[in-house]
Amino acid sequence: MKQNFTVRHGALDGVEAFLSVAQHRSFRRAAAELGVTPSAISQAVRALESRVGAVLFIRTTRSVGLTEAGERFLARARPAFEELIAASGAARELGQKPAGLLRLTVPRSVVPILLEPLIASFCRAFPEIEVELAASEELVDLAAEGFDAGIRMGQFIDPDMVAVRLTKPFPFVVVGSPDYFARRGRPRRLDDLREHACLRLRRSNGALAPWSLNDNGRSVEIAVSGSFIGHDFPTLVGAAVEGVGLAQVPAPLVTFAVKAKQLVRVLDPFAPMTPGVFLYYPGQRQIMPKLRAFIDYVKSHSGAAR
Structure with a gap:
């Protein structure tokens, strides 16, 4: 059977007052510690006792003591309240400084x-x-x-x-290795991609991403073909360096490979810009x-x- 862990509205009211009275064995000293009047402390404790359903203190004109119910409540309430104070302090610390x-x-x-x-x-x-x-x-x-x-x-x-x-902003560029181009030649037009091995990207939703290109200011998508499929751009770049085929990838990702002549950019006039x-x-x-x-x-x- 599922238990109900919901804390009733106001269930924690009066706990701090109770703990202070239990520590000092005095309503007056508890009031001084918390900066309120003794009557306010008394009212808070009476309201708590009413909600708990048991008398927590034995009061006389000369002293204040804990009942058996009060002792049990104190044993459980004090460490729980201290944890709440510590939790508040930890949260406050994260809310006040970069940590x-x-x-x-x-x-x-x-x-x-x-x-x-x-x-x-x-x-x-x-x-x-x-x-x-x-x-x-x-x-x-x-x-x-x-x-x-x-x-x-x-x-x-x-x-x-x-x-x-x-x-x-940067372009999405098409690249291939010098070895690949020595074997297959370089594409000059978008239609030439039909004759090339194109490395494809599988998106996280399982679909194969088409190549997006810019044809005289018009955005076009081409469903390219090839025998290699990767799940991220670094994998496609690595395959392109090894001469497996052409890859369409973000330009910054291949800057060093192009400078090192491991890859060559082609079809730059058709490269679309990204934000x-x-x-x-x-x-x-x-x-x-x-x-x-x-x-x-x-x-x-x-x-x-x-």
Whole structure:
């Protein structure tokens, strides 16, 4: 049988007064400690006794003592009340200074190119904040999954979220290895993709993502074909470097590979622009100091255009 753990409204009223009287064995000294009148303490204790259904104190003109019910109540109520005070203090501390666990959901691709240097310097600047990165391509519910914020490309962020820019807009580019192009030639037009092995991305919902391209100002989607399917952009980049096929990926992800001549960009006139990468979080009126510190830090250190 399910038990009811709901605390009745006002059930905690008078507990602090009771504990103070029990400690001092005096209504007057308890009133002085709590900064109220003795009559207020007396009324609070009587109301508590009424709710509990038992007399908690033995009162005489000269002394105050605990009844057996009062002793039992004290034994359970004092440690519980002390825990409540400690819990309030712990919560207040997190609400007043940057500290605690900061949980972020991020795609794998942004970790090496954006977050690794940023997170390292942030951790040094705020040693009392623990940073947890959950690298996943899935678009998770921040509140339901217990995340403070997320990082995604702008087109995937819900409009009810507050977004902070981390990068400038960038194109989605098509790349392949020099070895691949030596074997298969370079595509010059969009129709040429039919003759090429294209690396495909499976989205978190199970669908295969088409390639989005820009054809003379018109956005087009092409269902490409190829024998390799990955679940994230870093995997596609690795396969492209090995000559498996062509990949369409965010340009910043292949900057170093292109400079090192491991990959070559093709079809640049058809590359669509994306809004860039953003930090996003729910639009709450009050933001915990740990998240506010991170937001302010990325704003000043990301180097993105404002």
